[in-house]
Amino acid sequence: MSGRMETPLKRVRGLGAARSGAHHWWLERLTSVSTLILFGWFIVSLVRLPALDRGTVVEWLASPLAGVPMALLVISTFWHLKLGLAVVVEDYVHDGARLFWLTLINFLSLLGAGIALFAILKIAIAGSAA
Amino acid sequence: MHRNPSRPLSPHLTIWRWGPHMLVSILHRITGSGLAVFGSAILVWWLAAAASGAEAYATFTGFIGWLTGAGAADNAGAADWLLYALGVAIGVGLVWAFFQHLLSGLRHFVLDAGAGYELRTNRFWAIATIVGALLLTAAAWGWIVFGRGA
Numbered sequence: 140m141s142g143r144m145e146t147p148l149k150r151v152r153g154l155g156a157a158r159s160g161a162h163h164w165w166l167e168r169l170t171s172v173s174t175l176i177l178f179g180w181f182i183v184s185l186v187r188l189p190a191l192d193r194g195t196v197v198e199w200l201a202s203p204l205a206g207v208p209m210a211l212l213v214i215s216t217f218w219h220l221k222l223g224l225a226v227v228v229e230d231y232v233h234d235g236a237r238l239f240w241l242t243l244i245n246f247l248s249l250l251g252a253g254i255a256l257f258a259i260l261k262i263a264i265a266g267s268a269a
Numbered sequence: 270m271h272r273n274p275s276r277p278l279s280p281h282l283t284i285w286r287w288g289p290h291m292l293v294s295i296l297h298r299i300t301g302s303g304l305a306v307f308g309s310a311i312l313v314w315w316l317a318a319a320a321s322g323a324e325a326y327a328t329f330t331g332f333i334g335w336l337t338g339a340g341a342a343d344n345a346g347a348a349d350w351l352l353y354a355l356g357v358a359i360g361v362g363l364v365w366a367f368f369q370h371l372l373s374g375l376r377h378f379v380l381d382a383g384a385g386y387e388l389r390t391n392r393f394w395a396i397a398t399i400v401g402a403l404l405l406t407a408a409a410w411g412w413i414v415f416g417r418g419a
Contacts, residue, residue, distance in 0.1 A: 168381065171374055193326040196319050209316075216312070220305035227298055248309075255313045258320035 163222060170219035177212035197262055205264045210256055217252035221245065289395035296399070297373040299367035308363060336360030337413060364409050369402035 147159065184205065188195055199205050221244055228240045311332075318329035335356035360377070376398050379385045385394055 168378075171377075175371070175374070191330075193319055193323055200316075200319065212415040213312070213316075216309060220301075223301050224305050227302055251309055251313045257317045258313075258316035268363055
């Protein structure tokens with residue numbers, strides 16, 4: 140708070156910076172790099188798999204060498220898309236609907252990532268018997 | 270939100286002559302939004318189906334088959350062909366969106382570093398992302414249809 144008795148919101152309403160503007164921007168870039176690397180791994184892995192039937196995919200994902208990067212891919216991708224969609228809404232939605240859309244993006248991206256991570260964990264724990 | 274009408278607005282999109290950099294900018298947002306909604310849904314569906322069981326996975330592969338035009342020859346009705354064409358259009362669109370967002374994202378890294386703003390350079394790389402994405406989409410689909418035999 141740098142010694143000032145005001146919240147970031149108060150400072151923003153006084154047309155000052157909330158001191159978090161660059162953070163969002165930086166995270167968007169950071170997650171774009173990690174998503175890029177992980178999708179490179181993902182596509183190469185899919186192409187190298189002998190087949191894409193359930194048995195092959197589950198056996199592959201059950202290995203930590205696939206399960207861990209896949210979990211990271213889900214986290215990285217959903218983080219990146221949450222930040223990206225938020226920017227689009229902030230730029231084009233100007234009335235009260237903005238809060239609704241931003242909340243919806245937060246909830247749905249967490250929901251999607253949660254389902255995906257649970258699926259990866261389930262495969263990792265149950266293995267081919269899943 | 271609470272805009273003061275007496276303050277000047279910057280002349281927005283309508284006043285500028287259109288250039289490839291503007292097209293790439295808006296394509297980056299459109300493809301990003303499309304991938305965020307539909308691409309991520311397919312990813313989650315794939316993982317959830319693999320974790321759920323054979324039946325769920327078969328439903329998912331059926332959907333992917335729709336996107337890749339698999340089994341399009343089985344039915345002859347006009348409505349069926351329209352449905353298959355729609356599936357392939359969505360499939361091609363998603364792959365194109367992936368490559369367009371990927372390439373314009375890479376272009377953003379260069380611009381973020383403060384490089385590539387020279388008019389001719391900027392124009393060249395803006396066009397390059399569009400052409401590159403189309404070529405990569407064609408290559409990927411050529412591989413899906415002829416290479417893998419999926």
